[in-house]
Amino acid sequence: MPEFFHDKKLYYTPIEFALNHIGGTWKMPILWRLHKNILRYGELKKDIPHITDKMLTTQLRDLEEKGLIERKVYAVVPPKVEYSITEKGLKAIPIIETIMKYGYELIQEAGIEFPPK
Amino acid sequence: MPEFFHDKKLYYTPIEFALNHIGGTWKMPILWRLHKNILRYGELKKDIPHITDKMLTTQLRDLEEKGLIERKVYAVVPPKVEYSITEKGLKAIPIIETIMKYGYELIQEAGIEFPPK
DNA sequence: TATGATACTTACTTTTAGGAAAGTATAAAG
């Protein structure tokens, strides 16, 4: 049986495992931005349309736990926290790019208007 | 605002649109098998561990509606139905391969035992 | 007359992802 447990979850395929790391609505948009710049919480929030505080925080925590990003807290008031991508996170970037391009292709095929980049 | 409606659904990014086509637990496993062989319903079911009738049917219907696969019914009893991948579906294969490979990498990094291919 | 083979459908329940809205902590500035 090609299946396995990890971190209290059962996976059937490597695909599932991959999507657990970079799937969902928000993880790729976050990683994509962090591979271009180190960003503060508030900057990420402004940059990613529609994301809520809850989603931003939970996804950042999740990505950190998986080792794809790093969180750096400055001991100042008001708080300052910077997020950056890790070596491990960088490995996801080509995959994200591939998926993004495929998405653009599908959008074009479907004849949908969409601002390029 | 880089967002768009399509087929009664709102998408924020091309990534979301792409994952609507090939995302979820079952679509990639199905497409992957069909790019290697034309398969009957029962063959797919045997070949994909854990998939239920409900999931197999709904995903096949969805993939057909999106134009990624084709359904061919033979007028015989008991029923015979063959599924094959389309030109459009073939365009997803390199993306699936990329994600699969990434999944394998993550599995290795995590030190998980997993049968290769 | 019952059984088997195939490809489903239907109804129901559980699980997971995502979203809305409000609240919290700290210290400086007005």
Added chain:
DNA sequence: CTTTATACTTTCCTAAAAGTAAGTATCATA
């Protein structure tokens, strides 16, 4: 002594995805 700035946390709620279990149709064969 109230407001501002920042990065959250918490509770509650909805919707979507997935799973369970049983049922259906047709005809040939035993």
